[in-house]
Amino acid sequence: xxxxxxxxxxxxxxxxxxxxxxxxxxxxxxxxxxxxxxxxxxxxxxxxxxxxxxxxxxxxxxxxxxxxxxxxxxxxxxxxxxxxxxxxxxxxxxxxxxxxxxxxxxxxxxxxxxxxxxxxxxxxxxxxxxxxxxxxxxxxxxxxxxxxxxxxxxxxxxxxxxxxxxxxxxxxxxxxxxxxxxxxxxxxxxxxxxxxxxxxxxxxxxxxxxxxxxxxxxxxx
Numbered sequence: 001x002x003x004x005x006x007x008x009x010x011x012x013x014x015x016x017x018x019x020x021x022x023x024x025x026x027x028x029x030x031x032x033x034x035x036x037x038x039x040x041x042x043x044x045x046x047x048x049x050x051x052x053x054x055x056x057x058x059x060x061x062x063x064x065x066x067x068x069x070x071x072x073x074x075x076x077x078x079x080x081x082x083x084x085x086x087x088x089x090x091x092x093x094x095x096x097x098x099x100x101x102x103x104x105x106x107x108x109x110x111x112x113x114x115x116x117x118x119x120x121x122x123x124x125x126x127x128x129x130x131x132x133x134x135x136x137x138x139x140x141x142x143x144x145x146x147x148x149x150x151x152x153x154x155x156x157x158x159x160x161x162x163x164x165x166x167x168x169x170x171x172x173x174x175x176x177x178x179x180x181x182x183x184x185x186x187x188x189x190x191x192x193x194x195x196x197x198x199x200x201x202x203x204x205x206x207x208x209x210x211x212x213x214x215x216x217x218x219x220x221x
Contacts, residue, residue: 032201033136041131048124056087056112063112066092069125075148079162082134084142085125089113100147101181120215126168138207139167140192143185155185161192164199169211171195171203 053068060068070088073081090108098105109117116122129135135142140161143151151158172179172191179188195203 064110074142136165142166174210
């Protein structure tokens with residue numbers, strides 16, 4: 001049984017097991033969800049390429065020297081690796097040495113990168129992943145592949161959270177915020193399993209609304 005610590009009193013009293021996370025929503029729900037993903041990603045691809053890309057190309061040499069985009073291998077649906085895209089927000093490194101329980105290397109965040117992370121604009125290129133079908137707009141957040149492999153053996157229910165497409169934003173993000181480390185990932189998994197077991201169009205809409213609210217308030221990443 002999972003102990004939820006959510007802001008909604010009704011949800012705070014709920015509990016979900018890993019097995020219940022396999023409860024499948026209707027085919028109509030999956031079709032509507034994928035249709036919405038394609039519709040939104042198609043609309044955003046052109047502005048992403050023209051507006052954001054052009055603006056960052058101008059600003060990058062001054063406040064974010066290095067490549068504009070950052071590609072990273074992450075664990076996706078059915079625990080299959082895929083390449084996720086982001087606007088780069090940290091100084092390039094030869095190799096990621098940060099372990100699953102190591103703190104974020106904040107000293108590597110660039111001035112422009114700090115703004116991108118705070119507004120969540122660094123996540124926008126993942127619209128490409130949504131369009132390709134690697135990800136969804138809403139779903140459990142995909143983890144860096146090396147960290148994810150550690151969580152598979154250390155965090156109960158971690159494998160089950162990958163029965164759906166991973167998302168740009170999700171229930172764990174709007175409820176718990178930024179998560180790092182194995183202990184915090186256990187709470188994230190609880191939230192992810194709750195989302196999977198209770199998937200509905202109304203829940204999707206609620207997550208989208210709360211995500212947009214965070215972005216408009218320039219919530220911290």
